[in-house]
Amino acid sequence: MTRHAGVVALVGNPNAGKSALFNALTGARQKIANYPGVTVERKAGRMILPSGEPVELIDLPGTYGLAATSPDEDVTRRVIMGEQAGQVQPDVLVIVLDASNLEQHLVLAQEVLALGRPTVVALNMVDLAERDGLVLDPAALAVELGAPVIATVAVRRRGLTDLAAAVAQARDAAASAPPNPRPVLTMTERRLMARTMARGATLSESSVHRLHARIDRVLLHPWLGPPILFALLFVVFQAVFTWAKPVQDMLDALFTAGSGWLRNTLAPSLARDLLTDGVIAGVGSVVVFLPQILVLFFFILVMEATGYMARAAFLMDRMMAGVGLSGRSFIPLLSSFACAVPGIMATRSITDPKDRLTTILIAPMMTCSARLPVYAVIIAAFIPARQVLPGVGLQGLVLLALYGMGIIGAMGAALLLRRTITRGAASGFIMELPKYQLPTVKDLALGLWQRALIFLRRAGTMIFAVAIVLWLLLNFPRAAPGKDQVDASIAGHIANGLAVLVQPIGFNRDIALTLIPTMAAREVAVSSLATTYAVASDDDAARAAGLGAQLKTHWSLATALAFLAWFVFAPQCMSTIAVTRRETNGWKWPAFMLGYLFGLAYVFAGAVYWIAVAAGLG
Amino acid sequence: MLWQPRRVTLDELPLGTPARIIAVDWGKLVPEEADRLRALGLEAGATVQLAYRGVLWTRDPLAVEVGRMTVALRRVHGRAMQVEMVGATLAPVAS
Numbered sequence: 001m002t003r004h005a006g007v008v009a010l011v012g013n014p015n016a017g018k019s020a021l022f023n024a025l026t027g028a029r030q031k032i033a034n035y036p037g038v039t040v041e042r043k044a045g046r047m048i049l050p051s052g053e054p055v056e057l058i059d060l061p062g063t064y065g066l067a068a069t070s071p072d073e074d075v076t077r078r079v080i081m082g083e084q085a086g087q088v089q090p091d092v093l094v095i096v097l098d099a100s101n102l103e104q105h106l107v108l109a110q111e112v113l114a115l116g117r118p119t120v121v122a123l124n125m126v127d128l129a130e131r132d133g134l135v136l137d138p139a140a141l142a143v144e145l146g147a148p149v150i151a152t153v154a155v156r157r158r159g160l161t162d163l164a165a166a167v168a169q170a171r172d173a174a175a176s177a178p179p180n181p182r183p184v185l186t187m188t189e190r191r192l193m194a195r196t197m198a199r200g201a202t203l204s205e206s207s208v209h210r211l212h213a214r215i216d217r218v219l220l221h222p223w224l225g226p227p228i229l230f231a232l233l234f235v236v237f238q239a240v241f242t243w244a245k246p247v248q249d250m251l252d253a254l255f256t257a258g259s260g261w262l263r264n265t266l267a268p269s270l271a272r273d274l275l276t277d278g279v280i281a282g283v284g285s286v287v288v289f290l291p292q293i294l295v296l297f298f299f300i301l302v303m304e305a306t307g308y309m310a311r312a313a314f315l316m317d318r319m320m321a322g323v324g325l326s327g328r329s330f331i332p333l334l335s336s337f338a339c340a341v342p343g344i345m346a347t348r349s350i351t352d353p354k355d356r357l358t359t360i361l362i363a364p365m366m367t368c369s370a371r372l373p374v375y376a377v378i379i380a381a382f383i384p385a386r387q388v389l390p391g392v393g394l395q396g397l398v399l400l401a402l403y404g405m406g407i408i409g410a411m412g413a414a415l416l417l418r419r420t421i422t423r424g425a426a427s428g429f430i431m432e433l434p435k436y437q438l439p440t441v442k443d444l445a446l447g448l449w450q451r452a453l454i455f456l457r458r459a460g461t462m463i464f465a466v467a468i469v470l471w472l473l474l475n476f477p478r479a480a481p482g483k484d485q486v487d488a489s490i491a492g493h494i495a496n497g498l499a500v501l502v503q504p505i506g507f508n509r510d511i512a513l514t515l516i517p518t519m520a521a522r523e524v525a526v527s528s529l530a531t532t533y534a535v536a537s538d539d540d541a542a543r544a545a546g547l548g549a550q551l552k553t554h555w556s557l558a559t560a561l562a563f564l565a566w567f568v569f570a571p572q573c574m575s576t577i578a579v580t581r582r583e584t585n586g587w588k589w590p591a592f593m594l595g596y597l598f599g600l601a602y603v604f605a606g607a608v609y610w611i612a613v614a615a616g617l618g
Numbered sequence: 619m620l621w622q623p624r625r626v627t628l629d630e631l632p633l634g635t636p637a638r639i640i641a642v643d644w645g646k647l648v649p650e651e652a653d654r655l656r657a658l659g660l661e662a663g664a665t666v667q668l669a670y671r672g673v674l675w676t677r678d679p680l681a682v683e684v685g686r687m688t689v690a691l692r693r694v695h696g697r698a699m700q701v702e703m704v705g706a707t708l709a710p711v712a713s
Contacts, residue, residue: 064657069650103685104659132686187656213669216688220670220681314690318676321692327679352650428651429679430695432658433688 005053007088008167009079011112012096013105014062015434017124019043021096021154022059023443025164032450036086039583040075041348049168050161058090065187066111070351080112092170093119094163099136099151100129100435102201106145106194107187113147116181118174120166121149127156128435133206141201146182155440212307212436219308225315233334236299240338240369244291251291255284274471282467282520283460289339292369293455294448296338300331300346301447305439310431317429323411324418326352326429329359333410336366340576341455344583354424358417360580361593364571365410367403370522371567375399377526381548382560398564405568409600421592466574470517486532491516505602506562506609506618510554518572525567558612565608569601624703629680629696631668637701639664646698655695659684665704 012018023030026045035042040061047057060079061072068074075084082089095112097105113119123138142149148166152159185193219225259276266272303309309331317327328350336343343363350356379395386394418424470491479488486492495513502512510532518525526547533550551560571577571594580590612618631637639662644652660666660682669688670681678693 064654067653069653069657101686104687107657107659188661191659191661212688216670216681222671222673226673310690314670314679314681315673317679317690317692318673321678327690428648428692428695430651430654430658430689430691433681433690 005049006055006091006171007058008047008055008092008094008171009058009060009090010094010096011060011076011080011108012062012124013064013098013108015432016062016096016098016105017154018059018062018096020440020443021122021124021152022057023446024154024157024160026057028446028449030446030450032454034582034585035075035084037585038071038075039348039585040072042087047164047167050165051168053168055091055167055171058087063108065108071353072351080115080117091118091174092167093117094167095119095121095147096124097121098128099123099126100132100134102136102141102198103191103194106197107190109145110185110190110193113145114182114184118170119147120163120170121145121147122159122163123149123151124154126151127153127158128437131211133204135203135205137201137203141197144197144200155443215436216311216433219311220314225311229312229315236296237337239299240292240295244295247291248288251288252284255280255288259284270475273475274468278468278471279464282470283464287456289341289370290452290455292338293342294452296335296342297448297451298444300335300342301444302439303331305437305443307434307436310433313429313431314433321429323414325355325358325414326350328429328431329355332359332363333366336363336368339368339370340364340366340573341579342451344576344579345451345454347583352424352428354418354422357584357589358414358422360583361417361422361589361596362410362413364573364576364593364597365406365413365569367406367568368522368573370573371402373523374525374567375402375564377529377547378551378560378564381551382555382557402564402568405565405604409569409604413596413600466520470520474517486513502602505566505606506556506559506613507566507605508554508559511559511563515572520574522567522570522572525572557617558609561612561617562605562609566601566605569597569604571597571601625700626703627697628666628668628682628699628701629677629693631666631701631703633668633671636665636667636704638704639666639699640702641700643698643700647695651695655691658687658689660689660691660695660699666701 010018010022022043022045025047030043030045032044033042034040043059045057045059046054048054058079060076063073063076065073066077066080068077078084079087079090080093093112095109097109109121121142123136123141126136129136136151138149138151148170150159150163150166152163154160219228259280262272262276262280266275300309303312313327313330315327316330320326320329329347332343332346332350334343335346340363343366344360347356347359347363350359379398383395383398388394388397473491473494474486474489476490477488479485484492492513494516495509498512498515499507499509502515507515510529513532514525514528517528529551530547533547533554555563577590577594580593581587584590625640626637628637628639639660641662642655642660647655655661664684667683668680669683672678672680672693679690680693680696682689682691682696
């Protein structure tokens with residue numbers, strides 16, 4: 001990165017429009033990483049001063065005060081004070097205020113100004129304030145605060161040049177004058193002052209009926225709100241599966257064609273196989289989920305940007321409270337039905353660390369889209385397509401039961417975890433419901449781009465490495481000519497050991513062997529079983545049908561049911577493990593997750609197997 | 619007979635009735651949550667209004683308007699806050 005002539009930080013309450021201002025000031029060149037040692041996102045970008053000098057702009061996590069109550073707020077405080085490891089103290093602070101909520105936002109502003117650091121105030125979202133019938137006087141506010149105040153509308157790019165000029169001026173002025181701390185007031189005093197200052201800066205205030213109150217009357221209606229939420233979720237899920245499908249098929253075809261082309265061009269060798277079967281197949285099996293993740297994130301970002309997300313949390317809070325969580329856990333868990341990876345990434349919005357950890361630990365139990373291919377093959381092969389009730393098929397019921405078991409398991413685990421390992425203060429639910437706003441295309445596009453990058457970077461590193469290791473396990477040592485490679489491989493030997501372990505739950509050696517490569521991703525089970533039973537066909541449909549017939553001759557119904565039950569809980573997804581490691585900053589919690597979920601899977605599969613055998617289905 | 623504004627806890631306040639917070643029993647709340655409520659301006663002296671209450675038959679959580687902001691909180695938090703209705707009818711107090 002180029003050297004910067006200084007560091008500028010954005011500080012403000014949540015919902016002050018900080019991120020929009022950050023995007024408007026920096027454009028697409030942003031660096032997102034974690035602060036060392038904590039899972040708090042560090043967003044940095046380059047802002048150009050009127051002189052043409054670039055400075056580094058950092059977007060600090062939103063906070064209500066410098067007495068931190070969450071890891072995010074703690075980082076904000078430490079950066080401002082210059083105590084955060086690996087981060088230079090910002091030369092200039094930009095306090096971002098929501099113009100239509102000055103009484104509240106001026107409380108933090110006074111606390112920051114009292115530090116005496118070079119500071120500029122951005123009076124943001126003045127357009128929304130005007131919409132609410134509020135006319136403000138930035139000059140009057142500047143006199144009261146004793147700091148320059150610039151009116152801005154980040155999403156319309158209004159006031160940005162003036163803001164940059166004020167930042168440059170503050171930086172240059174600070175160079176010639178020592179810091180100038182002011183008397184520190186108590187929170188109550190600051191609040192009283194904020195009220196007075198807000199009144200002083202208000203030119204006129206008409207009682208235009210606020211738009212958001214009218215929308216909330218419908219969306220938060222005790223009887224209308226929940227059905228509207230569920231209808232919306234239904235649309236989201238439809239979109240995740242239907243919109244993403246064509247792109248997903250395209251990507252899949254691309255990877256297949258790519259490895260086919262390599263296979264035909266390169267001379268047969270181990271290196272070629274490593275490239276096609278290890279690298280391309282491994283990374284490809286994960287990258288095909290990118291379209292689904294993007295569609296899901298599109299909806300999540302829209303819901304967040306418009307302000308609806310907080311309402312969804314409000315509507316779901318009561319239900320989540322039943323298992324010791326809060327409304328904030330709802331969206332991450334919902335996302336996990338598409339894929340646990342974006343779900344776990346979405347837990348960052350949960351302020352309480354214990355709440356967040358619990359949500360991460362139960363997220364993999366939500367039935368993700370990668371389980372569907374496995375469920376589909378087994379159900380089609382073993383469950384008769386019989387009508388139970390008019391319009392209700394037995395196959396559909398089994399699928400529904402598998403989804404249901406995941407949810408029940410997750411809720412049970414949450415209850416248990418909250419009483420034991422993640423026990424803590426009653427997880428409360430206190431959250432601001434932001435004003436409704438139209439999202440901008442640019443902010444949405446940037447958000448999606450960043451999600452895609454994070455996902456692909458992981459596919460390119462962690463998943464890449466695991467794919468190679470799995471391939472090595474399956475291909476070494478080499479088998480003698482005429483002997484089966486898999487039997488000779490390390491994986492084959494592991495499978496022999498594993499077979500003893502999984503025999504009590506009705507799994508045969510073929511299943512044990514399948515479970516090893518399936519550690520990469522659940523849907524690998526299908527192709528792996530196909531290989532094991534030597535069902536060769538390039539056409540997916542024909543392969544699935546052929547595989548079904550093979551499975552029926554090798555497995556009992558009880559074994560098939562146990563196999564389904566296993567996949568409800570088994571954490572066979574290296575992406576989930578990798579993202580858990582990243583989000584919890586260490587191997588402790590992913591290891592715990594692996595342990596308890598495999599334990600649950602083992603017990604549940606075993607129970608299903610023995611009940612089925614007792615019922616005469618063995 | 620002495621008359622004074624009606625006092626209830628915040629969770630019992632009728633929807634859409636402006637009221638002033640008279641006292642908060644911070645001891646009933648977890649310290650972090652007390653800090654968060656204070657940071658959002660929910661403390662003695664604030665003027666509030668209950669905007670929405672819970673989903674379906676439950677009366678939890680609450681959406682409280684404080685200043686120009688709407689804050690969601692749980693009933694337990696509301697129960698710790700004594701409010702006095704502003705400009706509402708006076709209620710008799712036994713003297």
